[in-house]
Amino acid sequence: MREVPDYWRIADDVIADVRSEKLKPGAKLPSIADLRETYGVSHGTVQMAYARLEALRVIRRQQGKGVFVNDPALWMREP
Template sequence: MVKNTGRPGYLQIADDLRDQIRRGSLAPGNPLPSTTQLAATYDASLSVVKLAVGVLRNEGLVIGQQGKGVFVRDDAAPAPPASNELTEIRATLRDLSERLARVESTLADRE
């Protein structure tokens, strides 16, 4: 499932698992599949899968229990509503476009 997009495989896996957690496919308290199962699912090495799980740990979405596995945290943050996220993205793009136009204008004035 890891694709040649230029984005590291471990981040692609972390993105997919994060999405599953936020959609509720991996519910709070539920275990993640084993590292071996995830490696088979994503056709990736064990080290790549471990890096992906590490990303989710750092984000506070999952927690490891020695000898038991990795579990979705009970207090894992739900996904923000898509419309709010899209509004934020549009505002950021607008801001970046305005900043780029100012930079280009400044550079054009120097020439």
């Protein structure tokens, strides 16, 4: 069994937090530095996690303001 890459795990954790409503639409996500420290990974790893989440439309970035959770209706499908 292959190990899940760190960036994938971080992105999955954010998705799980949105699904469980721990993170609400419009909530600001932690900074890259904060997530780096929390997960013990590199800056690039967190950037890749955010890029994955952005591609999935889970988050949106606002230059100079931060990273925010999108409305789940834009991306979440019923299981």
